[in-house]
Amino acid sequence: MKRRKFIGMLAGAGASLAASPASAGGTHHFTGYPNSFGVLFDSTKCIGCRKCEAACNKVNDLPAQPEPFDDLSVLNARRRTKHDKFTVVNKYEVEGKPVFRKIQCNHCLEPACASACFVGAFVKDATGAVSYDAARCVGCRYCMIACPFEIPTYEYDDPITPRVRKCTLCESRVKEGKLPGCVEDCPKGALIFGRREDLLTIARERIRKHPGQYINHIYGEREMGGTSWLYISGVPFSQIGMREDLGVTPAPELTSGALSVVPAVVGLWPVFLTGAYALTKRKEKIAEEEQRHAVAEAVVETEAQAAIKLKAALDKAERDKQAAVDKAVKQALKEAEEARKQDESSDTESNKEEG
């Protein structure tokens, strides 16, 4: 299923972001390929004869089983599909009566396995079959994690070319115009092969005609978005080992919302991170500039202070020099005065002597 156009969203990260989870999930509802086939299982008709198991084993060329297919004691154990058993029938005691239930791939309309596979090895075909391509499989087994019905199995003992194994809806037989092996060999008409639309009509009709015989629920009509196999039963499905808590959301929608965030992260994270880097750089640059400023200012201030100091020193020197000159002049004047006075007095004296 390539419904989510993930690549396209990756390419147009910005554009798809605007419409993000809504467009990823989609407002349209996929109701399956038109005219695709399915099988209706009526548990009220199943007698647990294991003929379907035998037929499945034969048409799929599966290995011989340790217990023969007419050994009905195996029905008592809880069995599941295996790499060499694509279908099994289990017996449940409900109110003292045995009820049988057949297990095989339900061939979902929107399969979890196909959504989970990272190499696209599962494809929902127009026939209705969910087919598996072993040529692509890497063997991660994520399909087995994803499948809500616990159907895919693995060849754990094959060291080189292990495969995922599961029911193929006998796709090749169907294309040849034959019935699936299990349907063909069912002696009681518990299995009906046909177009899913028609099967739904048949199922509804049976429930309507025999309200006491069936519970009013067609399992697979809406479970996990709908499956190509459909089930009707006289007892609640939870009592015959079928989970009723799976919901109606198709598996791909469980991941599409979160996947749609991917392009947003790819588109936005580098912007935010570059922004963070730029802010950091800017902060560093500002810090650097401020530091340079502070240094320059300090230098200017120091220089100014030095100039003032120098000037003061020079002034002082000037003053000292002036003072020294003044002092010397004063001294000289004083000396001159004194000399004059002395001359005068000696003149008077000599005058006196002369006089």
Next chain:
Amino acid sequence: MSHHTTPSKGFWTPANILTAVILAIGLVLTVKRFTMGIGSVTNLTDDNPWGIWIGFDLLCGVALAAGGYTTTAAVYLFGMKKYQSAIRPAITTAFLGYTFVVIALLYDLGRYYRLPYPLTIYPGPTSFLFEVGLCVALYLTVLAIEFSPALWEVLRWKRLRYYAHSLTLVLTIFGVVLSTLHQSSLGGLYLIAPSKLHPLWYSPYLTMFFFVSSIPAGLSMVIFEGGLSHKFLHHKMDDRHLAESSGVTLGFSKAAAVVLFAYFNLKWIGVALDHNWQHLATGWGAWFLVEMFGFVLVPCLMYAVAAREKNEKLAFWASILTILGIVINRLNISLIAFNWQLPAEARYLPSWEEIFITVFIITLEVTVLRICLSKLPILHEHPEFKGAH
């Protein structure tokens, strides 16, 4: 990691003998795995297709290698240059971590030789596993380039070193984008299986939980390994690494405390959103509370106190608790609370051979890490390239 690296004690020290024994048995099991199949060494079943090789080796391995992107982002993008010396050890651990995650994956993949398929001829972009694969492959390349200068320095290939180094900013941003995507995608893997994972652990927020918790996981690994290096590889650390290491520990403690607190709250929003309160009263609820309080809130508070009181020892213990918490969380989601509704006899327990192969791969990784730390300029600067960052 022990004192035995000092040459005077000879090569066959107890730790090295143990390493050799583990590696020898591991090799035998490796041969068994690749000749007799996955089933010959594991307890994997059709109900439990993923065991500890995915739950531990992949999920925990990737989360605990998150130190690479968290440290480079802190130093190169958020300007915490004083943590520069934490870069190389973090990148080395991350690079080896991712390398061995890929090696471990080869054991788990049925057709390991087709590993390039999703990235080349058969892309399946609707799968979260595709996103994991793509991002891990690209990020491994980023880490290889980020790691390479240590190698070029030893080889004195200055030109290559220069080129690798000039890409730092681009690689850092690319690394954060890729890590955001694949860390979250590992959680996204489980979004498709709400019917199998217990509701207390299943949440539409799984992707965010995985991404957010990878941040304290990465920070804690840096603190934890820093503590170990300080103790055992002291002689390999230069003055700068020794001087900066306490700053790294305390700075990262503060960051880890903040993010763990955010994670703690987010997880409760997850419980509230799906209205899963009633499950808290069950046994599963008790186990959930142990994880949330014992391994998220307690280490968060320990980190906060350690950062405030500059207590490196407390930070070291907090890192151990956080790492255990991440491991518990990832194992809960992948194994313990996964398939919780299956009857006991159908539940998974790893075989001893599975566990041993995991131990083997970790031993291999630690051995390579020890060689790198002792031979390459990682805990010290290369004398010819001092201060060239």
